[in-house]
């Protein structure tokens with residue numbers, strides 16, 4: 168008995184040690200976030216012209232367009248058009264020019280913003296991270312100077328119950344338990360600089376089934392939504408089950424930042440989402456990574472492993488990203504069923520509910536930047552046309568989250584641009600054939616990571 172006690176104590180200490188190591192690693196990642204200060208001093212890049220290019224302007228396609236960029240901004244975009252003689256010319260024939268992509272669901276630990284930009288994703292919407300490092304990045308995102316990383320918009324800390332989802336990483340997440348606490352909780356986030364409010368809502372159903380951790384109750388979730396909106400901010404909700412999605416929409420959430428995957432969306436949910444004008448960011452890429460029913464062994468590669476093997480993607484993944492994509496998280500949770508999630512997105516989209524593209528990187532089975540290209544492919548599999556999928560990663564998230572200077576290629580917009588070979592408006596996988604990336608009108612040098620022989 169004593170021996171068993173001692174063994175249990177050792178095991179407990181070991182578990183605490185592992186938890187501390189994970190927390191320390193996360194804190195290290197935060198400190199490693201890029202320092203954008205010196206970039207603000209750099210002048211904007213002079214400019215260039217892209218001619219004879221197929222243009223996807225964030226909404227629609229223009230064949231044979233000319234796009235003129237000066238000092239970090241787009242000054243002209245449309246069919247034909249004069250070519251200023253003082254600017255460098257880029258031949259766009261056989262290519263498509265897109266707005267820099269927006270990933271509407273990420274978590275920005277570590278080198279996330281550089282890894283993201285390496286795949287043409289020029290803006291990310293973070294759905295939970297430490298608000299400290301975000302403060303400086305939030306200031307620098309207004310700059311038009313050349314950048315080496317994507318721009319960050321962030322929820323900061325997420326709203327969750329004590330010991331709820333989001334607290335397992337050892338970070339000092341401020342939790343709450345009652346509706347009365349909601350206004351002060353939201354005020355504290357806005358004081359920290361949160362751009363919007365992200366709420367985790369994972370209630371058990373009537374049979375006691377659900378996530379294996381505590382959740383905010385329905386009234387507290389609804390009070391958080393109301394408090395955010397009363398202060399002019401979006402309230403978005405993490406759900407994984409149909410019943411939770413329904414509750415969140417009933418509470419007037421602006422958007423759901425996962426599609427539930429326990430059951431296919433029913434007509435009542437689709438109707439409610441449409442009536443409320445809510446959007447859904449399904450994060451199919453992370454669901455594909457976690458789905459326990461998808462092949463997990465060699466021979467039949469998983470979705471995420473096929474992404475890592477894609478020759479258009481692989482050279483640009485860091486060794487850590489390759490490892491992340493090649494892991495099979497393996498879970499028995501029913502909420503991670505890709506076929507069910509795809510069917511729900513199909514029903515929501517057909518019912519007129521706006522879909523946004525988000526990857527939930529860097530969860531296991533995903534990688535910053537790369538997984539947004541995977542998400543686009545999955546959205547097309549769920550019934551969006553390639554052009555609709557591209558809108559879901561450009562103009563739609565910009566409009567929904569109030570990012571007025573990006574998401575479209577139009578005069579006055581920030582010159583965040585992606586030039587790809589081929590036509591992603593007919594073959595979505597062409598978004599991976601990246602030839603050039605510009606952030607604030609300055610060419611981004613893509614980083615390659617050769618593999619050891």
Ligand SMILES: [Zn+2]
Pocket residue numbers: 272273274294527
């Ligand atoms: Zn997430």
